[in-house]
Amino acid sequence: MAHHLMTRRFVLGAGAMGGLALLSKPSLARTMIDLGLPGGPAERQIITDFPEKAAMVLQRTRGPLLETPFDVFDKGVFTPNDQFFVRWHWAFIPNTVDVDGFALKVHGHVNQPLSLSLKELVKDFPRVELAAVNQCSGNSRGFFQPRVPGGEWGNGAMGNALWAGVRLKDVLDRAGVKSGAVQVRFSGLDQAFADAPRFIKSLDIDHARDGEVMIAYAMNGEQLPLLNGFPLRLIVPGWYSTYWIKMLNDIEVLDQPDDNFWMAKAYKIPDTPGANMKPGETDVPMVPINKMVPRSFITNLRSGDKVSANAPLLTRGIAFGGDCGVAKVDVSIDGGKTWTPAKLGKDEGKYGFRQWQAEPTLPAAGDYTLMVRCTNDNGLAQPDTPNWNPGGYMRNVIESVDVVAG
Amino acid sequence: MSRAILSRAILPVLLALGLLALTAPSYAESMAFKSETIELPFGTPDFPPGPGVDAVKKNCLLCHSPRMILYQPTLTKEGWTKEVDKMINVFKAPVAKEDIPAIIDYLTHFQAAKE
Numbered sequence: 001m002a003h004h005l006m007t008r009r010f011v012l013g014a015g016a017m018g019g020l021a022l023l024s025k026p027s028l029a030r031t032m033i034d035l036g037l038p039g040g041p042a043e044r045q046i047i048t049d050f051p052e053k054a055a056m057v058l059q060r061t062r063g064p065l066l067e068t069p070f071d072v073f074d075k076g077v078f079t080p081n082d083q084f085f086v087r088w089h090w091a092f093i094p095n096t097v098d099v100d101g102f103a104l105k106v107h108g109h110v111n112q113p114l115s116l117s118l119k120e121l122v123k124d125f126p127r128v129e130l131a132a133v134n135q136c137s138g139n140s141r142g143f144f145q146p147r148v149p150g151g152e153w154g155n156g157a158m159g160n161a162l163w164a165g166v167r168l169k170d171v172l173d174r175a176g177v178k179s180g181a182v183q184v185r186f187s188g189l190d191q192a193f194a195d196a197p198r199f200i201k202s203l204d205i206d207h208a209r210d211g212e213v214m215i216a217y218a219m220n221g222e223q224l225p226l227l228n229g230f231p232l233r234l235i236v237p238g239w240y241s242t243y244w245i246k247m248l249n250d251i252e253v254l255d256q257p258d259d260n261f262w263m264a265k266a267y268k269i270p271d272t273p274g275a276n277m278k279p280g281e282t283d284v285p286m287v288p289i290n291k292m293v294p295r296s297f298i299t300n301l302r303s304g305d306k307v308s309a310n311a312p313l314l315t316r317g318i319a320f321g322g323d324c325g326v327a328k329v330d331v332s333i334d335g336g337k338t339w340t341p342a343k344l345g346k347d348e349g350k351y352g353f354r355q356w357q358a359e360p361t362l363p364a365a366g367d368y369t370l371m372v373r374c375t376n377d378n379g380l381a382q383p384d385t386p387n388w389n390p391g392g393y394m395r396n397v398i399e400s401v402d403v404v405a406g
Numbered sequence: 407m408s409r410a411i412l413s414r415a416i417l418p419v420l421l422a423l424g425l426l427a428l429t430a431p432s433y434a435e436s437m438a439f440k441s442e443t444i445e446l447p448f449g450t451p452d453f454p455p456g457p458g459v460d461a462v463k464k465n466c467l468l469c470h471s472p473r474m475i476l477y478q479p480t481l482t483k484e485g486w487t488k489e490v491d492k493m494i495n496v497f498k499a500p501v502a503k504e505d506i507p508a509i510i511d512y513l514t515h516f517q518a519a520k521e
Contacts, residue, residue, distance in 0.1 A: 039480065041476065044477075050446070050447060051446065052444060058473070059477065060470060060474050061446070095446065096441060097442075100441075149489055193468065193469050196497045197497075217439070223437075261496070
């Protein structure tokens with residue numbers, strides 16, 4: 001996979017600068033990464049000067065789109081906060097949140113509207129913890145063919161964290177949902193430009209009250225980075241990140257289905273298996289994107305790697321089931337003709353990443369295509385051909401790495 | 407190691423070292439939030455030169471930085487027209503009407519020109 005290839009490059013735009021100045025300004029050094037997006041542009045800058053963040057793939061400065069460098073996924077199943085991907089729709093996000101003045105409002109079709117401080121939220125409700133993958137609907141959009149416009153992500157618009165917070169159900173119960181409620185709408189502190197539609201999303205009332213959807217105030221044991229939604233973020237296990245509202249400060253119980261732009265028009269997928277359709281196809285019924293599908297990746301080998309023939313080849317990576325756990329991960333060394341089960345690592349929770357490992361032996365010198373396939377607990381396996389839709393959503397084709405054995 | 411051994415043999419040592427508090431604080435009490443202020447970088451790359459580049463710079467950078475455009479795949483004129491329409495009609499970008507043709511023209515050609 002070309003997205004691992006990194007080249008170091010020095011941008012010498014400031015020609016008037018002396019050598020000493022260059023030495024003392026390490027930010028002038030630009031590490032580039034090639035995401036391998038077909039047809040390009042595929043090169044991105046690795047940026048280290050975003051607040052709260054270590055090295056990230058810069059997709060857009062404003063509003064911030066930062067991708068997790070893929071190497072991070074080889075280090076463990078929990079993605080560190082300082083390399084967790086960042087995605088904002090609008091550039092108008094507060095650059096600070098006053099902890100003491102912050103309030104989470106619950107209102108609408110309820111008996112008792114609430115305004116909860118952070119302290120109340122933490123003290124008055126049972127704390128729950130859950131590992132869950134947060135994945136952008138358009139993760140891997142840049143690999144779509146034909147290409148589609150949008151955030152041109154590689155595979156790093158995803159991450160897994162241990163979230164801690166309170167159940168949404170408990171908060172809704174405190175407010176007392178009135179009968180006739182159909183959906184719950186969530187919004188955060190970010191603002192849209194002028195009259196543009198604010199980024200707000202809704203869940204059906206039964207989903208919102210399922211006891212799994214939570215309001216997180218901690219991520220991997222710490223408060224959330226502001227760029228990932230400090231102080232509160234909605235966690236919707238098994239569903240795409242578009243529903244995981246950041247800087248959550250408003251919960252509105254609706255007695256009508258939400259017809260706002262971000263539910264009715266945006267983030268729609270074809271209502272077909274794998275959200276798949278043909279380019280140019282018309283009259284395809286579209287529905288709001290929802291549950292995630294299984295994915296898996298090889299994280300310790302890159303395309304072009306030279307490896308030993310006739311010896312066990314350590315092959316490892318991550319998998320996740322989507323809206324349920326990982327049932328099995330299979331590995332192929334012959335381009336998908338035959339498959340062998342991989343060994344699964346510790347189960348940290350059905351909604352999280354699961355590490356897997358295998359030691360296939362490549363029988364002779366030559367070129368090999370290694371593949372990995374996840375089957376989830378619902379029996380759904382990754383497809384061997386990529387899906388396509390105009391939004392660039394829900395890519396989950398079987399991934400491969402080409403190596404040379406010698 | 408059993409609990410009993412822990413409490414008898416090691417607990418006093420840990421307490422003496424200050425490694426354990428006498429009453430373990432509940433998570434609620436230990437979850438202290440800290441207000442932080444961040445400053446977002448504003449570095450922006452420039453657009454490749456070409457007819458219409460000024461119209462793009464003037465109209466397209468209020469809501470997003472240049473990389474949103476620079477990293478798009480090559481789109482047809484029809485594809486770019488759809489994108490510009492969406493920015494204006496859905497996202498309410500205040501684009502000057504007279505600049506629209508130049509913007510679409512630039513976007514249609516800048517990827518090829520860059521190669």
